[in-house]
Amino acid sequence: MVTIDDYGKYETAWCPGCGNFSISEAVKKALVERQLAPHQVLFVSGIGQAAKAPHYLNTNLFNGLHGRSLPVATGVKLANPGLTVLVESGDGCNYGEGGNHLLAVIRRNVDLTLLVHNNQVYGLTKGQASPTSAGGFVTKAQPLGVPSEPFNPIAVAVAMRAGFVARAFSGRIEHLSEMIQQGIAHRGFALIDVLQPCVSFNKVNTFAWYDKRCYALPHDYEPDDWESAMKVACEWGDKIPIGVIYRNNRPSFESHFNVLKDGPLVSRKVDKTRLKDIMKAYG
Amino acid sequence: MVTIDDYGKYETAWCPGCGNFSISEAVKKALVERQLAPHQVLFVSGIGQAAKAPHYLNTNLFNGLHGRSLPVATGVKLANPGLTVLVESGDGCNYGEGGNHLLAVIRRNVDLTLLVHNNQVYGLTKGQASPTSAGGFVTKAQPLGVPSEPFNPIAVAVAMRAGFVARAFSGRIEHLSEMIQQGIAHRGFALIDVLQPCVSFNKVNTFAWYDKRCYALPHDYEPDDWESAMKVACEWGDKIPIGVIYRNNRPSFESHFNVLKDGPLVSRKVDKTRLKDIMKAYG
Amino acid sequence: MRDRDLNILIGGEAGQGLVTVGQILSKSLVRKGYSIVVTQSYQSRIRGGHNSFAIRVGVDEVIAPRKSVDLLVALNGDTVIQHRDHLSPEGLVILDDSFGLSGDSFLKVPFSELSEKRFSNTVAIGVAGAIIGLDENLMAGTLDYYFGKKGASLVEKNRDALVRAVKWATENSISGFMLPDFSNPPRRLMMNGNEAISLGALTSGLRFCAFYPMTPSTSIVLNLAGHAERAGIIVEQAEDEIAAINMAVGASFAGAPSMVATSGGGFALMVEGVSLAAMTETPIVIVVAQRPGPATGLPTRTEQADLEFVLHSGHGEFPRAIFSPGTIEECFHLTRRAFELAERYQGPVFLLTDQFLADSYRAVTPFGIDQLSSIRAGEQASETSNYARYAITENGISPRLLPGMTEHLVVADSDEHTEEGHITEDLTMRKRMVEKRRRKERGMRSEVVPPDLVGEEDADLLLLSWGSSKGAVTEAASLMRSDGLNASTLHFSQIWPLVPENFMDILRQAEKVICIESNATGQFARLIRRETGFNIEEKVLRYDGLPLTPEYILREMNR
Amino acid sequence: MRDRDLNILIGGEAGQGLVTVGQILSKSLVRKGYSIVVTQSYQSRIRGGHNSFAIRVGVDEVIAPRKSVDLLVALNGDTVIQHRDHLSPEGLVILDDSFGLSGDSFLKVPFSELSEKRFSNTVAIGVAGAIIGLDENLMAGTLDYYFGKKGASLVEKNRDALVRAVKWATENSISGFMLPDFSNPPRRLMMNGNEAISLGALTSGLRFCAFYPMTPSTSIVLNLAGHAERAGIIVEQAEDEIAAINMAVGASFAGAPSMVATSGGGFALMVEGVSLAAMTETPIVIVVAQRPGPATGLPTRTEQADLEFVLHSGHGEFPRAIFSPGTIEECFHLTRRAFELAERYQGPVFLLTDQFLADSYRAVTPFGIDQLSSIRAGEQASETSNYARYAITENGISPRLLPGMTEHLVVADSDEHTEEGHITEDLTMRKRMVEKRRRKERGMRSEVVPPDLVGEEDADLLLLSWGSSKGAVTEAASLMRSDGLNASTLHFSQIWPLVPENFMDILRQAEKVICIESNATGQFARLIRRETGFNIEEKVLRYDGLPLTPEYILREMNR
Ligand SMILES: Cc1ncc(C[n+]2csc(CCOP(=O)(O)OP(=O)(O)O)c2C)c(N)n1
Ligand SMILES: Cc1ncc(C[n+]2csc(CCOP(=O)(O)OP(=O)(O)O)c2C)c(N)n1
Ligand code: SF4
Ligand code: SF4
Numbered sequence A, B: 001m002v003t004i005d006d007y008g009k010y011e012t013a014w015c016p017g018c019g020n021f022s023i024s025e026a027v028k029k030a031l032v033e034r035q036l037a038p039h040q041v042l043f044v045s046g047i048g049q050a051a052k053a054p055h056y057l058n059t060n061l062f063n064g065l066h067g068r069s070l071p072v073a074t075g076v077k078l079a080n081p082g083l084t085v086l087v088e089s090g091d092g093c094n095y096g097e098g099g100n101h102l103l104a105v106i107r108r109n110v111d112l113t114l115l116v117h118n119n120q121v122y123g124l125t126k127g128q129a130s131p132t133s134a135g136g137f138v139t140k141a142q143p144l145g146v147p148s149e150p151f152n153p154i155a156v157a158v159a160m161r162a163g164f165v166a167r168a169f170s171g172r173i174e175h176l177s178e179m180i181q182q183g184i185a186h187r188g189f190a191l192i193d194v195l196q197p198c199v200s201f202n203k204v205n206t207f208a209w210y211d212k213r214c215y216a217l218p219h220d221y222e223p224d225d226w227e228s229a230m231k232v233a234c235e236w237g238d239k240i241p242i243g244v245i246y247r248n249n250r251p252s253f254e255s256h257f258n259v260l261k262d263g264p265l266v267s268r269k270v271d272k273t274r275l276k277d278i279m280k281a282y283g
Numbered sequence C, D: 001m002r003d004r005d006l007n008i009l010i011g012g013e014a015g016q017g018l019v020t021v022g023q024i025l026s027k028s029l030v031r032k033g034y035s036i037v038v039t040q041s042y043q044s045r046i047r048g049g050h051n052s053f054a055i056r057v058g059v060d061e062v063i064a065p066r067k068s069v070d071l072l073v074a075l076n077g078d079t080v081i082q083h084r085d086h087l088s089p090e091g092l093v094i095l096d097d098s099f100g101l102s103g104d105s106f107l108k109v110p111f112s113e114l115s116e117k118r119f120s121n122t123v124a125i126g127v128a129g130a131i132i133g134l135d136e137n138l139m140a141g142t143l144d145y146y147f148g149k150k151g152a153s154l155v156e157k158n159r160d161a162l163v164r165a166v167k168w169a170t171e172n173s174i175s176g177f178m179l180p181d182f183s184n185p186p187r188r189l190m191m192n193g194n195e196a197i198s199l200g201a202l203t204s205g206l207r208f209c210a211f212y213p214m215t216p217s218t219s220i221v222l223n224l225a226g227h228a229e230r231a232g233i234i235v236e237q238a239e240d241e242i243a244a245i246n247m248a249v250g251a252s253f254a255g256a257p258s259m260v261a262t263s264g265g266g267f268a269l270m271v272e273g274v275s276l277a278a279m280t281e282t283p284i285v286i287v288v289a290q291r292p293g294p295a296t297g298l299p300t301r302t303e304q305a306d307l308e309f310v311l312h313s314g315h316g317e318f319p320r321a322i323f324s325p326g327t328i329e330e331c332f333h334l335t336r337r338a339f340e341l342a343e344r345y346q347g348p349v350f351l352l353t354d355q356f357l358a359d360s361y362r363a364v365t366p367f368g369i370d371q372l373s374s375i376r377a378g379e380q381a382s383e384t385s386n387y388a389r390y391a392i393t394e395n396g397i398s399p400r401l402l403p404g405m406t407e408h409l410v411v412a413d414s415d416e417h418t419e420e421g422h423i424t425e426d427l428t429m430r431k432r433m434v435e436k437r438r439r440k441e442r443g444m445r446s447e448v449v450p451p452d453l454v455g456e457e458d459a460d461l462l463l464l465s466w467g468s469s470k471g472a473v474t475e476a477a478s479l480m481r482s483d484g485l486n487a488s489t490l491h492f493s494q495i496w497p498l499v500p501e502n503f504m505d506i507l508r509q510a511e512k513v514i515c516i517e518s519n520a521t522g523q524f525a526r527l528i529r530r531e532t533g534f535n536i537e538e539k540v541l542r543y544d545g546l547p548l549t550p551e552y553i554l555r556e557m558n559r
């Protein structure tokens, strides 16, 4: 039996009151619910406050470069599809520096669960605008307010027909944990955008701001229906939907590779008979 | 009077029969229609067969790096908003290597007209899959067929509420030229995805293939209606819509900068009074 | 030394406001006319952990940080524990009596009696300030400067706390730390390396700056952003560093003098753009504020380990210049020089700094804005009717017109190109273009900033250094000279191109040469050998993330 | 020389199929037992322009390209014009009589009489093959090999054209180009540098390769992709080069030996990932196939100007190894060595090649697959119960377990970290980790590939070189020796680490040393000076995009 204690307790470098604490709690809950032992799981993260999260969990972890967690995770998963791979990083990491990888991972549909700690700001570098910062958001780097429109990750993911697209809020731990469990269960790429208050640098999108707006999608909501998903994806403002917004069952990326049917790449030995066969082409 | 001769005649490095020739013709037509003299216009391109296009036009040109034309063009436009800036490059350039910049330029809504020569393949590097290659498309790099889903630039641009989103086909020069004119006229970012047969490396999406499928959107089509645009954006297969698919009038990026109201950055001199004022903060 | 040279260290958690305490004390000291060197040490987190802000203050000029602390201002108990070992023999710890800590040289201040908790930082300022002899009004003025924007009532309450703190300190008459007054205090500005770079850029004619945030470079662009409206410039946060440098190249090509600022990992993403600037011959100033690597490394610490990386960054071969300022004044003036060279030689020019210098506040003499020239991008008209952007010339510099500003067409290409800028595969032209580009290096060599010699030409011991360690190395040598050793320093504030004629005699005349660098492999020593054959075997290296100090250098040399 | 050493050049437009003509002739020659060196020269376009495929063929071993052409096979009239000046005194031009060109040594072939237009390439093969003495059946067999997949009818028609061409040539009995037969021809394989690298990787145990297409590296990955199913590997085209290297790092971390291949501009985007591999201590093999820069430069030409860029790529300091194969065999064997070192020292290892070598087909002796060992990633079990991924060890190498393969947890970090892999700001640990990583370089130094000396140890003239020019330099020296000069060559197939003890005696003993490189600044000569103090003043440099040849070297030396 895997218990929450297996995932350990750590001191963090986060600010008291930060939404990241609840996300970590929800992650642990989800892993325990799914009875995944620490060594069966691998977290990949980038750089930022969110990206430190896997360090506060007793598990396998690759904490890479800012913005580059998705390609690392893709490589890991192709090498060893047996691992349950979660990616955890910030909105800057995934929608800013790493935007191109997000597009690619959606197109590929690699079996990863991506948790974006979306605090609508760059936390670790002390409060510049992030791609999800609202237009007009004022920071030291944007003293006259952000001149760009915010990035809507849900809308883009639904438009691209990503396999699993959900939104959650760090303030609703049970719901968030449920989303993570579903994301892990989903065979293919799962994007979970998690609204997360940053108490130090985002004084606009606070806990109360999110809490007032977030509402769970109704039970009869059909995430398989693309058209309504596209509409829900665009809801933002006084009401912010949380839950599984869109889902389909495109085959996972890994399923396209015949070579993976013989087992993971990692344990494989060189087959000399085949090499000799290959060499014939050069004779 | 600006005439087509002002834009010159050049030998090209393209294959006979390539769709690029028609695109170049349509570009010239559009520039002449809009009575833009060569020195008022600047083309920015990346690297690829498409990216050579501006060399075959008598105008200002910055032929930069693969995938990086959009940030260069953004810099140019902020420095000198008086220039009419067009960006011309391939599907690999804009949707592959440069994917992150596409997202950013849409969010910014910089007043640029982007012409993507979309031949659904990497031409210059001899026929690898591009982001828009169909799933299963076979190349030397993808001998078992492309395992990813193709990128739908129109759907992503509409989902992000880009200012102007159009599709055209190199085989319909008049229509394409009209799209380019509208793109130039639009104050903000205009994406024109141009279907372009590559006779050397794409034997699937040929001239005939496109020609049979492309249909102009009806006259009563309302590109201002986001919901119907989103539907049209997803049409692809037996029927492929061409025309202005979506349009809005978000303010352009440049319009957010008060400093540009005093004229372009390029001709400006250092104002010593203001500098002294600034220095006071350090006293 | 405590009467003319004091080292004050303020320590606490991130989020406790110790930087504000440090800045207010520093600014008060500078306004009074003292010289300061600030060393900021912080962690890669927003709250908690342990940070410090050290102000070395001198009646005469101070140029380097000092490790031993005279006045330790502890905003929490942990600070006492972490720094008490560095206390100088007669040093004093200022702490809140509520910490419950006791010791010989502890000045326990009844913070809770003197003010509400939220003003305890002001109390710390008041007590420390009074002890070193800062006038209450002076401190109050600086407090206003920092809190003024937050409203009159807050200013009022802060003042009250200050008054009470000064009173308490005066009543407890702590002696031994009072700095002498000036009869005629010099007017000085206070700024750190990053601020000086941004001001240098503004005075040069910078018009466009693109960036992606990265410690320790970010405050350069934040500073520019704060002045953008007034200065008539645009500062844009890019989606990534690749976009940042490409935007800057685009803006510069169009005629707006441009800059980017980043650190190691972000610069790694820019190196293709460096090569682009070189090939298209577009001026660009690139600031690389170093921090310890590899990879993410220690994001908030200091190091000088990217010299070779920057020097060889970008594929292919092309000329470049690299400045490595050693003081805040040099940050300002060499940034200006970087803009001039970038414009004149039409290509990438670098400023290589580091976290220590970036964050180190100092007192500087005002720059005399009226006397400073600024650059103008490109030429305004072409003399020939057949304009060719890359015309092959004797000095390698081709006429640079700006697109759209004349009827001449400006064609730039990242491929090898003809004189007109069009893509070519003519291999004879290729060869000529390589040679043309290389010829620009000759010009650059003719105007390098020569290294700075302090001491005798024929020293028994010559200390070689570059970049931010200038003060520490200079002071170390001066201490050795006081000890009777014939020690000199040769400091490089421009590290590329290197012109051996400028310094070979000095190297050869020295009895012994030691190279001092903040890295693990002695990169500059290697470069010297590559360019001159002169082998510097002895090195003092530091790579634990902290800046070089005179103490560190002397200790390492005596091992 | 024409009886034992022939230079055949096939020229035409892109899209005319001249590579197929070249490959079929080459393969026929190799199958017969001859030695070949192919030089491909092409433009950055798909149709039109002017390309060439030169086959230098030898009865004895040939090792370098030759400029003078004995047999010019002109697929279009332009080829005759472009290359007639390079024709050797008794050279012959094979051309279509319909070109309407005439000249002394012109063999006008009635192509249209011999076949339909679409088989004229086969006619060219037949005529040229017959003239040099290739047997009709041998050529037919090679034709089948290339066209077999396209169906029997096509094969048949090609054979017909071949037969008619051979017949025509025999009837016209052109003499003077016939190569001698072998009694006992050696069995050889034909492959180019890129193919040899991909085969070296497969035999080493490569399991994952990510790439973004870039000339001249692309054919490495195309070759791997073609074998992927059979070899049980995955080859994935990434969205950009940044993704490619990060994917490879991820796959390698998980336990799949991984490689990336790119060229200058693409590599520029990977350098942050290089630093990541170093910091996380993840094995990765990186192939950089050089082409002329800066920026896009000349995408399809050759150069050796990225040595310094690759050597210093990535921010921060860390050990690495760089191989620079000089032959096709070295491409194979040094790739294997690169995988071994990457695995042993857990970090980035480079292969630095260039377009010339990448595309140069040669005849190689089969590799003896049975004797070749392959690597296995990581360790399979930990001996300790407290597993620490970055345990500090004497040789700097820490035990590498694979995540998920044991119950031990594997923690890797791009920040500075503890032995357990967790992020730290402990500056003492920082120092220890820097030193641990650096210690790995000692091991690498102990097993470098020493440079290859050909000739006397105490030469009057020593030619120094690295990488793809091995053959050209060796042949140049051998020609000088035939002229009575005591010339030697010292060739480096591993350029980092450099171990001076391996070669300093030779450098010192030589009367005169000349460094030969395909770049404009003499990067390797500079590196030698940096590492040894030895200054090589004389250089033969080439930077017009064409490969070094013996003729070029001799001509430049005699200036
Ligand atoms: C290549 C690179 N560029 C910039 C940085 C500096 N950096 C570190 S974290 C960060 C932003 C973090 O924002 P986000 O991803 O939203 O995470 P948060 O801290 O808000 O959780 C940046 C820009 C870096 N480490 N690497
Ligand atoms: C950084 C970098 N990576 C790769 C390349 C090689 N490259 C040149 S063009 C090209 C793809 C071109 O495809 P696309 O953009 O679709 O243009 P097309 O040739 O099809 O018009 C690539 C990968 C490059 N020049 N730079
Ligand atoms: S800065 Fe913001 S995101 Fe980071 S730990 Fe603090 S509250 Fe959380
Ligand atoms: S390769 Fe394709 S895209 Fe390029 S010129 Fe030829 S047909 Fe056009």
Ligand SMILES: [Mg+2]
Pocket: A048, A090, A091, A092, A117, A118, A119, A120, A121, A122, A123, A130
């Ligand atoms: Mg964030």
Ligand SMILES: [Mg+2]
Pocket: B048, B090, B091, B092, B117, B118, B119, B120, B121, B122, B123, B130
């Ligand atoms: Mg394309």
